[in-house]
Structure formats: structure tokens, C-alpha cells
Amino acid sequence: MSSEHVVTHYSRGDILARIAAALRDDGADPEHPTIETLAPYDQFHGRGIEATAEAAGLMPARPGDHVLDIGSGIGGPARYVARRFGCRVTGIDLTPEFCSVATELTRRVGLGERVDFECGNALAMPFADARFDGAYSMNVSMNIADKRAFYREIRRVLKPGAWLVLSEVAKGGGGELAYPAPWATSAQTSFLVTPEETREGLLDAGFEVVELASSLEQALDFGMRSRAAVARGEKPPHRAVMLMQGEAAKAAMANTARGLAQGAIVPIEVMARKVVAV
Numbered sequence: 001m002s003s004e005h006v007v008t009h010y011s012r013g014d015i016l017a018r019i020a021a022a023l024r025d026d027g028a029d030p031e032h033p034t035i036e037t038l039a040p041y042d043q044f045h046g047r048g049i050e051a052t053a054e055a056a057g058l059m060p061a062r063p064g065d066h067v068l069d070i071g072s073g074i075g076g077p078a079r080y081v082a083r084r085f086g087c088r089v090t091g092i093d094l095t096p097e098f099c100s101v102a103t104e105l106t107r108r109v110g111l112g113e114r115v116d117f118e119c120g121n122a123l124a125m126p127f128a129d130a131r132f133d134g135a136y137s138m139n140v141s142m143n144i145a146d147k148r149a150f151y152r153e154i155r156r157v158l159k160p161g162a163w164l165v166l167s168e169v170a171k172g173g174g175g176e177l178a179y180p181a182p183w184a185t186s187a188q189t190s191f192l193v194t195p196e197e198t199r200e201g202l203l204d205a206g207f208e209v210v211e212l213a214s215s216l217e218q219a220l221d222f223g224m225r226s227r228a229a230v231a232r233g234e235k236p237p238h239r240a241v242m243l244m245q246g247e248a249a250k251a252a253m254a255n256t257a258r259g260l261a262q263g264a265i266v267p268i269e270v271m272a273r274k275v276v277a278v
């Protein structure tokens with residue numbers, strides 16, 4: 001997916017205003033949001049903050065570490081990780097609107113001293129070699145055709161032995177996903193690979209894969225709980241895709257739910273380490 005396609009796909013121009021309206025509707029103060037009040041809106045990946053908390057459970061981050069969030073969106077995962085571990089987080093994202101919304105929400109939450117965002121391409125990051133203690137990326141590689149270049153560039157900016165956690169949508173064995181999906185309007189701009197191809201790409205790029213597991217069960221369970229909440233007349237727990245994509249989100253979310261149920265896609269969580277060259 002070219003840089004222009006990614007930016008066009010994700011930009012809206014009014015995301016901050018839409019978040020403010022949604023928070024007001026929830027009875028929260030848009031000028032003084034918290035990680036909790038933002039959580040239904042600022043985690044732009046399957047299962048929202050539940051998935052972020054699980055991915056963070058794989059991160060051996062320590063207070064004072066400097067952690068990189070690749071494809072940081074509007075910054076929900078970065079704020080969560082910074083607060084949970086007391087670490088510093090730098091996010092990088094291609095979409096300028098996401099970077100400015102991420103910066104503003106982080107200031108409002110009071111984490112501006114420890115969380116910052118750069119607008120840039122994950123395939124050519126403006127960071128020195130061996131700068132970060134760890135890195136993670138949530139639901140980004142589906143937009144990136146050249147996975148090996150992606151993993152190699154991440155490896156470059158990590159310290160020797162540093163960790164990498166990925167939370168991704170992978171290609172399953174159960175037929176083809178229908179589009180639009182939340183990350184792409186058509187198959188031409190979606191780059192899904194299987195869990196095994198993910199493992200091979202990481203090994204080729206110089207990572208050791210410590211853990212690679214499917215979170216399909218959790219995704220199906222989350223889908224059931226969301227539908228039950230809607231049936232009770234409540235808001236679904238995860239509203240980020242609706243917030244970002246409006247009416248178009250309905251088809252994208254229905255296709256994702258069908259894709260998960262049929263096995264066309266499978267969510268995976270990966271923990272890897274940068275191998276120190278011998």
C-alpha cells in the first residue's frame with residue numbers, strides 16, 4: 001500500500017471533534033479525558049484495550065525504558081503502555097492527522113512528558129540505530145507489502161537483545177476475506193500473510209521468535225459480548241472503527257467478523273527478540 005493510499009484511507013479531518021462529541025455523549029469531559037474514558041475510541045485494532053492489555057502482558061518493559069510504537073495511530077496503545085510500565089514511548093505513524101490527534105490527546109491525558117509522536121514511514125524511520133529498549137506494533141503490517149523490509153527496519157532501531165511484540169491480523173486457511181476491511185477498502189491494498197510467513201519474515205530479518213499464538217478464541221468471544229451488549233441496547237465496548245470511518249465501518253466490521261468466523265483471517269500475538277549477531 002503506497003504512503004498516499006494509507007494516509008487517504010485513514011484521514012478524516014475531524015477525528016478530534018468526533019472524539020470530543022463521543023466523550024460528551026458518554027458523560028466524559030473532552031478537555032480532561034482519561035485512558036479509561038478514551039479507551040472505546042483510541043485503540044484502533046480488534047478488541048480494543050483488551051487486546052492492548054494482553055499484548056502489554058508480553059512486553060518485558062521496565063520503568064525508564066524507551067519503547068517504540070510502530071504505526072501508533074491516535075496513540076491509545078502508547079498512552080496505555082507508558083502508564084502501565086512507567087516507561088517512555090515514542091510513536092511513529094504515516095498519517096499526519098493521527099499524529100496530531102495522538103499528540104493532543106496525550107497532552108490532555110497528562111502524559112506529554114513521556115509519550116511523543118513522529119510523523120514518518122515505518123520502512124525508513126528517522127531514528128538512530130539501536131535506540132530503543134523494545135518495540136511493539138498493533139494491526140499495522142496489513143498495510144505493508146514488504147514485511148522483511150518492515151522487520152529489518154524495526155531491528156535496526158532496537159538495541160541488541162531488545163524485544164518486539166506484534167499484534168497482527170494474519171491470513172487464515174479458510175478462504176478469502178471480503179472487503180472493505182477496517183485497514184483497506186480492497187484486496188489490492190491489503191497485505192495479509194500467514195502466521196508461518198510472519199515467523200519466517202522475522203527469522204530472516206534477524207529476530208528470534210519466542211512466542212507466536214493465535215488469539216482467535218478471544219476475538220470470537222469479544223464479538224459475542226459486543227453483539228450481546230448491542231442487543232441489550234448498550235453501546236458496544238469498542239467504538240474506534242465507527243468513530244474513524246462512520247457508516248463505512250459497518251461493512252468493514254461485518255466482513256471482519258465473518259472472516260474470523262470462517263477462518264479467512266486469524267489474529268496473532270508475537271513476542272520476538274533481536275538476535276545479537278555473532
Ligand SMILES: C[S@@+](CC[C@H](N)C(=O)[O-])C[C@H]1O[C@@H](n2cnc3c(N)ncnc32)[C@H](O)[C@@H]1O
Pocket residue numbers: 006007010042043044045070071072073074075076077092093094095098120121122123137138139140143144183
Ligand atoms: C489499524 S491502524 C492501528 C493504529 C494503532 N496501532 C492502534 O492499534 O491503535 C494502522 C496504522 O498504521 C499506520 N501505518 C500504515 N502503514 C504505515 C507505515 N508504512 N508507516 C507508519 N505507519 C503506518 C496507519 O497510518 C494507521 O495509523
